[in-house]
Amino acid sequence: MAVCLEMKKLRKVYKKGEIxxxxxxxxxxxxxxxxxxSIMGPSGxxxxxLLNIVGCLDVPTSGEVIYNETPLHNLKExxxxxxxxxxxxxxxxxxxxxxxxxxxxxxxxxxxxDKSLSVEERTERAMKLIERVGLKGMENxxxxxxxxxxxxxxxxxxxxxxxxxxxxxxxxxxxxDSVTAEEIIEIMRQMNETxxxxxxxxxxxxxxxxxxxxxxxxxxxQIARDERR
Ligand SMILES: Nc1ncnc2c1ncn2[C@@H]1O[C@H](COP(=O)(O)OP(=O)(O)OP(=O)(O)O)[C@@H](O)[C@H]1O
Numbered sequence: 121m122a123v124c125l126e127m128k129k130l131r132k133v134y135k136k137g138e139i140x141x142x143x144x145x146x147x148x149x150x151x152x153x154x155x156x157x158s159i160m161g162p163s164g165x166x167x168x169x170l171l172n173i174v175g176c177l178d179v180p181t182s183g184e185v186i187y188n189e190t191p192l193h194n195l196k197e198x199x200x201x202x203x204x205x206x207x208x209x210x211x212x213x214x215x216x217x218x219x220x221x222x223x224x225x226x227x228x229x230x231x232x233x234d235k236s237l238s239v240e241e242r243t244e245r246a247m248k249l250i251e252r253v254g255l256k257g258m259e260n261x262x263x264x265x266x267x268x269x270x271x272x273x274x275x276x277x278x279x280x281x282x283x284x285x286x287x288x289x290x291x292x293x294x295x296x297d298s299v300t301a302e303e304i305i306e307i308m309r310q311m312n313e314t315x316x317x318x319x320x321x322x323x324x325x326x327x328x329x330x331x332x333x334x335x336x337x338x339x340x341x342q343i344a345r346d347e348r349r
Contacts, residue, residue, distance in 0.1 A: 121152040123188070124286055124318045125174065130183035132169050132341075143169040144180070145341040151286075151320060156312045158329060159322040161338030167322035168290055170338070174320065175288045176204040188285060205230070209279030211289035211308075211321070215271040217263040217278075223250060224259040227277045234282070249277035253307055269300035276307055280317060287311075289321035298327050305331045 130147040133140050143166045151157055159167050172178040174185055176192060185192045187207065195203060209230075210216075217226050227246040231237055237245070250259050253273040263271055272292060279287045289308070293301035305328050312319050323329060337345040 121154070123150055124153040124155070125151045125188075125320075126184075126186040127170075127174070128184040128186070130170070130173065130185070131181045132166070132173060132178075133181045143341050144173070144183075147183070147341075147343060149336065149343065149346075151318060153318055154312070154316045155318050155320075156309060156331075156333045157318075157320045158332035158335045159320065159338060160324070160329060160335055161344070163324075165338040166341040167338055169341075171288050171290050171320070171322055174286075175208055175210060176200045205233070206282065207285040209282070209284040209287040209317075211272070211275050211279050211287060211292045213291040213294040215263070215268070215275045215295075217271055217274055219263050222260050222262055223255060223266070223274050226263070226274055227281055230278060230282050246277070246281060249281055250274075252311070253277045267300075268296050269303060272296065272300075272304050273307065276304070276311070280311060280315070283315075284317065286318040286320060289319065291322055291324065293323065293325055293328050301325060301327055302331070 127147050127149045130144050132144040133142050147170065159170060161167055173180050192200060218229065221229065224246055227250055228242050231242045231245065247259065250256060253276050255270060255273055258270065266274070293304050296304060308319055309331055311317055329335060333349055335347045336343055
């Protein structure tokens, strides 16, 4: 299997006044292409910090993140932001859709700055994903006209629209009821199987856990267990 993403001796220390908070204390982890990985652990164990660093939204205090043989620490700030836009899809617990844009426009958004695609190609690709996440016929609705589960489906379509190397999801089901939470994970799983997209998501939720193929348990900023199923 080809390596998608590698973390080497990752450390993150937050300064809180006089106090240093060690959020990550030496994470070594290899994630292969096509994996479906859940990061679990108690509140404060470092899940969000880890996803933020892997997603180029924050930088580690020390250690390395290497994507597909690209070491992120060699990139300048603007290069890092380009790398993120082109290679990483995000799904957030609060969906983060743009309220004044329709479902179709939200899904098209990551492609708008990409001049290599025509308007027709963008629309076609977005519509295909909207259908794949089960929202055909809802493309002209606004986020306020959708349920939480439907909003998260839009977010999944948006995260996938540029064929990213990896999709990172920080507690994607935190605001959903249990049936909807399982549906959302099931859609992510189908995308993982059919498109081969690598997914890394954090969760507290045991209902979600059972769908993961690999579970990394964090405890106090370290990997306590790494289970494959
Ligand atoms: N910006 C920050 N400044 C200072 N400390 C922070 C900051 N962000 C996180 N921390 C601390 O780092 C540690 C790890 O936090 P993190 O949010 O990564 O944990 P988590 O596992 O995602 O928690 P939760 O499940 O509650 O979201 C915690 O002790 C937290 O208080």
